[in-house]
Amino acid sequence: MKELFYDRIASPIGEILVVVDGSYLCSLDFTDCEQRMMALLRRRYASLQLTHMADPYGYSSRIQAYFAGDYSSLDEIPVSTGGTTFQQQVWQALRTIPVGTITTYGTIAAQIGKPIAYRAVGATNALNPVGIVVPCHRVIGANASLTGYAGGLERKRWLLQHEGVLLQNKLMVQ
Structure with missing residues (x-):
């Protein structure tokens, strides 16, 4: 079973779920889209467990900084998207x-x-x-x-x- 870490953060356009795999951001979606997010995660990881972690690798803070107007705050977040x-x-x-x-x-x-x-x-x-x-x-x-x-x-x-x-x-x- 793959353990992924997640955090929930507030944003001006709705609560966001941040999910990390190791030190890579592997999912970011709005909580009202959680079903879609989980379907994509299950397609990628057959078996997974989500464990809460506050501000994993500082990514939640970086995303909040983006919403506060620091647009470059997202540039250095490493992503792991999977896919073809x-x-x-x-x-x-x-x-x-x-x-x-x-x-x-x-x-x-x-x-x-x-x-x-x-x-x-x-x-x-x-x-x-x-x-x-x-x-x-x-x-x-x-x-x-x-x-x-x-x-x-x-x-x-x-x-x-x-x-x-x-x-x-x-x-x-x-």
Whole structure:
């Protein structure tokens, strides 16, 4: 049985669950999405046990610092996402999107050398196990529309506005 450590932290957009595997962040989700999070964890770890740990490796503090406006606080959090090689490429590419900017699924697909795989990029985005730290909220539709976000579109909108992305009229796409 795999022992993972978790913490619960308050945020302006709902309580967040932080889960670590060793010294790597392996899951970050909102408590109202806990069922989805547990399904992803069970898919990755056949048998697991969650044990509470306050502020594991300082990650809870770093995430709270992000919400307080220290956007670089997430940069050094090591992640362990699991997933296929393709999924890992997408999630690594997401971490290169600068704070305050947005991009499209097609741009990410081109960035990883698979320019026609924008739908697969979208599907991978939906399975991101460490939202916010791997900033899938910074990816929008080709027509500059906000598209799906596992935590809900209002949270996606809030995160983008928190990072300084103006959502009126046309969005500026990277």
